[in-house]
Amino acid sequence: MSIDLNGLKLKNPIMIGAGPWARDGMSIQKCIDAGASAVTTETISLEAHKALCPHMYSQEDNVLNIKMFSDLHLERWEKEIESIDRKDCKIIISIWGSSASEVSYLASKAERMGADAIELSLASPIGARNRMIVDKSSIVSEFAQAAVRAVSIPVFVKLSYEAGNTTALTDSIYEAGVKVVSAIDGLRGMMDIDVENQTAKMPTYGGYTGANIRPISLATTASLKQNTAFQICSVGGITNYEHVLGYIMLGAQATQLASVIQLEGYPAIERILNDLDDWMSSHCHNDYSEIRGVALSTLSAFEDIGPQPFKAILSETCLEDCNICEQCCLYFAIGRNNKNELTISEQLCTGCGLCAGRCPQNKIEIGWSQKI
């Protein structure tokens, strides 16, 4: 069941992404003890950065954060890394530098500290300097090359959504010698505006993570898998084993948990791992390679999909008065007969599918028109 990530042997596909849940030896140990196959440290730079208060904002199951880097100095990190009982877990040190030579220095420092791999943080959603980097593929490739040349361990690159979907950029990283990417980083986001006081609730842009970014990350995994030769560590809104399997079925080599630890704590790691093992054995799979990328064949380019004459069909008589389907139908196809039963006009229905998705009781299906 082990996974090969550019030569790194992982015991399972559950890695921990870079973030404050892996901010020192003790928190990394919690990830290891919960069974993670690899832990990525919070991003380390040459200078410790004091965090703002507050720096995390929660909105439903999503989190906005404005913490970019670790608040520990390198010397302290040396001791923290030393204090870890690694067991069979890999330690990936995430680094950020402002120039190629700075990246090169940090990478070799991280290797000396005992990292099994390095993750290069290029495009943070917070702050504008990093946005510029994404615009310039030449700089990105220079940074990646500097890291690759400085060390003999694997170098991963963490991609933002924009970077992951910019072919010129991903190509240049690959040419620089990087074989693994993590995608995606948080999106640049902002909290609501306090309308009464006419002020922003957050003092600056933040990194938006959580359930809402999963669809975006899924699409990025699919496109990276099809357009590049990278091994992909998918990250974004994973809260259960099905999400992990989804990414793998789109071609991910492994996945990284992140915001779920913020929302549920470290036990989430063990829960997802156990559920994943159960699913694999109940489906008689011995290796993740048996399911990796299997769902890709069910995807087509939009231009290649022809319209089919599907309609919304009621699977049983419905007398509910929730009216959700009626309200959401933009084609005025849903109404009621004199017995107050729900009716769908085949003539007006376009088979858009929205009512089927919205029905809380799953009473509506999309299927072949009855007349054909």
Next chain:
Amino acid sequence: MNIKEIAKEAGVSVATISRVMNHPEQVLPETCARVLAVMKKHNYIPNLFARGLNLGETKTIALLVPNIESAIYQMVISGIETVALSKEHSVLLCNTRCDALTERGYIEMVVSRQVDGIILVASLLEEKHTEVLIEKDIPCVHIGKKVLKGCHDRCYINYADDANKMTSYLVSHGYETIDLLLEEKKNEVQEQIGKGYKAAISEALGYVHGNIHFAENSVQGGYIQCEKLIEEKLLPRALLTSNDYQALGVMKAAQVHEIKVPEELAIASMTDSQICPIVQPPLTCMDIPAKRLGMLAARMLFDIIEDKNISPHIPQEVILQSTLKIRRSCGNTKNIYELFE
């Protein structure tokens, strides 16, 4: 209590005490424990200088700074001290006063004191003056672009790049005359700033003109220079200063002479400080990662010290990037630029 007395009480020779401290693996564990217990009882602290004579290590590094009054160098010093402390080393601080002779004197002094390593900042020394570093095999890092004998490890800010970026930013506002105010004491940093400024001006293909002036590195220096330009009716549309003290002096002179900033005079500085964002209008500055630079230099030095007996050292050259902090003193009115570059 000295080493002889400790030896007597523990019932061992002075040489054994020395071995316990420096090569404990060569001493029987029982003996080691007995000696350490006696040391602890009497709160014995080894004389580091004496230890240095014996082991060639003094747990001290020397730092030669051109001007300890400069705010930027103070951040550099703070960064170095932070790393040195965590490596249990003390820092010997030497102020070379932007003077090559003083710097040479200091080099000789710190070499004779057997420091474990040296950090030079914007050194004015010439190649031959640092030969002693090779002779005595003392690790050295230069915070500056210049390669010196025995000092191949360098880290620095690309000031020419920064000045070019800042001048180009001023050019982008359409200012036709952009002057530069440098420090009167010549050094590597001032040279680099001048170079980057000139490159950006000549890139503007004759549309933009500018002169270079010199003043003391102080608020007063900037004030006097600005007043002089006003009285001679030579005031440019935009003035870039080599540091924020000068910029604040220029601002004060403009205020006294009722010249509106930025409507009549745009001001920008090549260094940032805590004062820059709170003056009116907030000053547009280059934010130099000075503390990070100091920390990096110290780390590079300890890398050499710690690896000295392990592997041949490969010299490093690391360049750090500054950030342009666009505030209001050059005509910008957007908040987003004030928050982010």
